[in-house]
Amino acid sequence: MKVLTLNCGSSTVKYKLIDTESRSNIATGKVERIGMIGASIELKSPDGNKVVREVEILDHVMAINAILKIMVEPKVGVLKDLEEIDAVGHRVVHGGETFSGSVLITDKVVQTLKDNIQLAPLHNPPNIQGIEAAMALLDVPMVGVFDTAFHSTIPEYSYIYPIPYQLYKKYAIRRYGFHGTSHRFVSQRACEINGRNFKNCTMISIHLGNGASMAAIRNGKSVDTSMGFTPLEGLVMGTRCGDIDPAIILHIMRQEKLSLHEADNLLNKFSGILGISGRSSDMRDIEELYFAGDKQAHLVINIYAYRIKKYIGSYFAVLNGVECIVFTAGIGENSPLIREKCLEGLDHLGIVLDKKKNDEVVGQEAIISTPDSPTKIMVVPTNEELVIALDTAEIVSRMKK
Numbered sequence: 001m002k003v004l005t006l007n008c009g010s011s012t013v014k015y016k017l018i019d020t021e022s023r024s025n026i027a028t029g030k031v032e033r034i035g036m037i038g039a040s041i042e043l044k045s046p047d048g049n050k051v052v053r054e055v056e057i058l059d060h061v062m063a064i065n066a067i068l069k070i071m072v073e074p075k076v077g078v079l080k081d082l083e084e085i086d087a088v089g090h091r092v093v094h095g096g097e098t099f100s101g102s103v104l105i106t107d108k109v110v111q112t113l114k115d116n117i118q119l120a121p122l123h124n125p126p127n128i129q130g131i132e133a134a135m136a137l138l139d140v141p142m143v144g145v146f147d148t149a150f151h152s153t154i155p156e157y158s159y160i161y162p163i164p165y166q167l168y169k170k171y172a173i174r175r176y177g178f179h180g181t182s183h184r185f186v187s188q189r190a191c192e193i194n195g196r197n198f199k200n201c202t203m204i205s206i207h208l209g210n211g212a213s214m215a216a217i218r219n220g221k222s223v224d225t226s227m228g229f230t231p232l233e234g235l236v237m238g239t240r241c242g243d244i245d246p247a248i249i250l251h252i253m254r255q256e257k258l259s260l261h262e263a264d265n266l267l268n269k270f271s272g273i274l275g276i277s278g279r280s281s282d283m284r285d286i287e288e289l290y291f292a293g294d295k296q297a298h299l300v301i302n303i304y305a306y307r308i309k310k311y312i313g314s315y316f317a318v319l320n321g322v323e324c325i326v327f328t329a330g331i332g333e334n335s336p337l338i339r340e341k342c343l344e345g346l347d348h349l350g351i352v353l354d355k356k357k358n359d360e361v362v363g364q365e366a367i368i369s370t371p372d373s374p375t376k377i378m379v380v381p382t383n384e385e386l387v388i389a390l391d392t393a394e395i396v397s398r399m400k401k
């Protein structure tokens, strides 16, 4: 089946056309700067050819239309006819309490997503715009794959916050967790590589990208995760603070006379790696400074790694032992330094890194623990789009039976 996956942000649409039988990409690309001057579309084909063009793109309908047009364009395209696209899979950030797995998109599903907008006011509106735009342009089945769904198995004692319970009832304030598609993919893939049955495995999945989160997985199910009601909780991220004393924000708001919007921006856009370093949210820049002996960069990396280490310890307690720890996403896949730092001094838990092997692994699947380490440590590049495409193909083939 040929599945077009769409990941719609407020000013971007990332897409992949995937052949689900061979699990290979037919095309990948993105539209950027939607509604702005200098909007562009990019198409990359598997042979490495890349086309980037500036075009006027005012909204998501125009963006998806541009993607469809370029894919069938005689010289640069990858398809003869749009009829070759069998289905569309949409990444949706927040499924609320309604969606515990991927679903066929119907008008009712779209309405439910709209009803849930207040849970993800930044992310869900562009996701919905993308769904509606694709529905207007293509007459094929569409499936929604939710970032929150994999974490729907977290037990109540972990997802309820110790604030007045009424607030859970009234506003559905609870831990949801995100990056679920990535945690699911890399943990399943790690089991496949190890010849283990995912349904019998205890593992910790560590997704370290610009956003970062961890998941404790028991018998193929997420039982805890570091992100919470929003993606702000948990690990230190590119620009998000992760766990802090909630009273800090009240104090800063009072002292600096910040509005809600300003406080929101402070925590989500100016904290984390950017906030501590004062220079960059990009780990590559911080590592460069670190190796040049910059003191503040050392502080950033120590804080960043220490937070991960504390979560590893707590998930060992949650899971009562861990067979495998998997690193993924930009930093997890590519940074031996961060992997080493956050695993330092955990030998007593049975986590023994092979430092030489770790140093060699950048962006590929690998086992980086010593052969006798009781806990396997692995690197598995994430592939959320493949999960979206495979879920879509499965739901659509079930529908056709």
Ligand code: AMP
Binding pocket: 208, 209, 210, 211, 238, 281, 282, 283, 284, 285, 287, 329, 330, 331, 334, 335
């Ligand atoms: P993602 O959100 O998964 O694309 O990850 C983005 C993050 O990965 C950024 O902080 C990048 O600096 C980081 N990253 C990508 N490549 C490397 C690398 N080779 N070493 C360290 N960090 C990297």
